[in-house]
Amino acid sequence: MSSPAPKLPVSLVANPRLSSWVKFSGEGRVAISPGKVEIGQGIVTALAQIAADELDVDISRIEMIRASTATSPNEGVTSGSLSIQQSGRALRQVCAEVRQRFLFAASERLGVDAALLDVDDGTISGPGNVSTSYWELAGDVSLDHDATAGAAAKSAARRAVAGHSVQRVDIPDKVFAQPRFIHDQALPGLLHGRVLRPDISGAKLIALDEAAARAVPGLVAIARDGGFAGVVADSETAAEAALKALRKGATWSAGEPLPDEDDLAGFLKSQPVESTVIDTRTATTRVHARTLRRQYTRPYIAHASIAPSCAMAQWDGDRVHVWTHSQGVYLLRADLATVLKLPAENIVVEHMEGAGCYGHNAADDVALDAVLLAKAAGGRPVRVQWSRHDEMSHAPFGAAMAIEIEADLDADNEIVGWRHAIWSNGHAARPGRAVQPALLAATEIANPYPRMISTNPPAANGGGGDRNSVPLYDFPTWTITSHRLLTMPVRTSALRTLGGQGNVFAIESLLDEIAALRGEDPVGFRLRHLRDERARDVIRAAARRAQWKPQKQAGIGHGVGFARYKNTGAYCAAIAEIEGADDIRVKRLTLAVDVGEAINPDGVINQIEGGAIQATSWVLKERVRFDRTRITTTSWTDYPILTFSEVPAVDVAIIQRPEIEPVGAGEAAHGPVTAAIANAVFDCLGVRVRDLPITRDKIIAAMELAS
């Protein structure tokens, strides 16, 4: 009987060469070169832990190399909570094979059987006090070989670093003001650029009087390419002044109307759509006594990163070097190549850290802006930083959603049928994935490309608008349908969880309502409908930790929410405790999470905590607003987020499962927390708010509807 051929992790299939991942350099250093990038989630530390463990070197010897199309493996995009799954597995395999190759070489040099050799912090030693090291052998051991899946990684029990909380490698720089962000980089001869963008949505530049801008001291060039216009100056102040002058000389077309923001569901349901049946489950139909029909909505949500997007670019003849905080250097390069009509080899795209990234924001857009402006800079590098206003109005948003669920109930109010339908724009219009570029300036240049209408990733990748729409509960029948809009007056793309937050909010809200109808405890109701033990464990753990369910107290409410992210990723249960008087205040969130093997448990807790707080902000406060011509939430005053005084206590328990392949944690909390808060609002006030965000106005509206 032959065992099946060992399977390489997906990132290794695409990038099998060992030397593209690991290099030993003099002075006892190890360079690890992943294709995934740091976006504020601590991924480089977790990957360093995995490498340190498999190679048996101290983590302080490891230097994590920033991704670049010049040198790094191509791991696509850093998104979808997949970095640990993809890059982590690849690195674990690579390092195990590298270690094995060095052991064989050491065995030859030392004349000792490889099985008797041991590695301790890079020193390879054996019986009789013989020893060598990775660095001594580096000249003899070629890593220009493809991974074979021939070496087995360590078992969970033998890992000393992965599975333990270690301090993040990037944090000291950030507390000691060392320039680490792209925003802080000072290249020699750096110039500064700004791009002219309309306030009116979809307006095109039809005429431009440049005279006033030309008179601004410090101006280096005005760049024009069709409707794309911008300035290059010798300082940021001069660039801002020149842009201000240029704006006064601009004439814009009328633009394209925006929908009625007070009737998002009406808008979403009236557009041409592409409809897909995502999943069906059939069974002998049981008689139903009645049908509950509920509609849930969520608004457009802004990324609202604390730093505006920034990039630098420098031309050398027909070659260009780009510095970016994009989530995918190769994907950005592909789009740049299309727009510039250059072979990809002429473009190097190098990653640098930006502020926290929660999906497809303006990082890629500003990179093309910098490339186009740098054309006018005579070979000098140009740095472009968006304004807060542009960041809040021109970057893609998370898509608004309308979700309708019909639940058929029998005479005992047990669920016998379930129909879930979603109306939403697509949740992804990322660069590098389609024949046309996804970058903003590509729609503005002469011979412009049309604005890419967002699509949804396939169900196998977790879906988009339909993400988390298929219930994990054992309802006897269901039909899940996704209606993707074919128009896109408001630009949307990937924001944390894609459709997951909306769908989990809808499912978990209705479950809560049905449990209440039955007079059944909502935790017990969920447990009764779940077969997956890991799912049941996180719900029980969260309930236990929150001491579910305390005596009812006036003005206090408790609610529960659960999901397994993408139905294939991390399990997460959340319990919210809220205080409801005039406004809703979330006092405490208790979460339990199962990511399989938690490589850096404190890193996982940090991600879950952060996700829970961000979700609370979305639920209580956030809504991109617009009138019929323009986005109107263009500052922090217009688009408030949760403040320190409003942030709830967050308590996170990890169910550590070292033997199970790790999955990411960055998006697991949003759906469960959203639902837990909504359900706590009902527990507290007796009304169901089905239209996010849950503000005072929405509560009053829901009360009026209920009475």
Add this chain to the structure above:
Amino acid sequence: MPTLQFRLNGAAIAVDADPDQMLLDVLRSRLGIAGAHFGCGAGECGACHVMVDGRAMASCDMPMWSVADKDVVTLEGLGTAAQPHPLQRAFISEQAMQCGYCVSGILISAAALLKRNPSPTEAEVRAALDRNLCRCGSHNRMVRAVLRAASEMAAS
């Protein structure tokens, strides 16, 4: 352009600058400061906070004329890896950030708080940081770190 004088991180500084130019621009583009970040340009997010005569203030909308002869402290002036401020140590111990872009301003707000109130309550810490936005949701870790630094400073 007139010469403006002020103290930056303890050293006397004279810089030729337009009095209406913003302090943040001058710090970043002329004085090599990376520890004050641009976030909004309107004094709404706190990423650019610096201490001016001991008070945490937004530098992105603070004209140069208003800092003449004042004492300005940026994150660079709090401490170094060799001689860290207790807040810097505490932020590392508590791993009190995700992306860390807002942290420079938050450390400054916290340092200003501990100057005027060496043993703040948790609610006082939160109130003092309310003008600083954090989008990653690291608030509670940062509050713990500030309280930790305060108790460490009280003990020493």
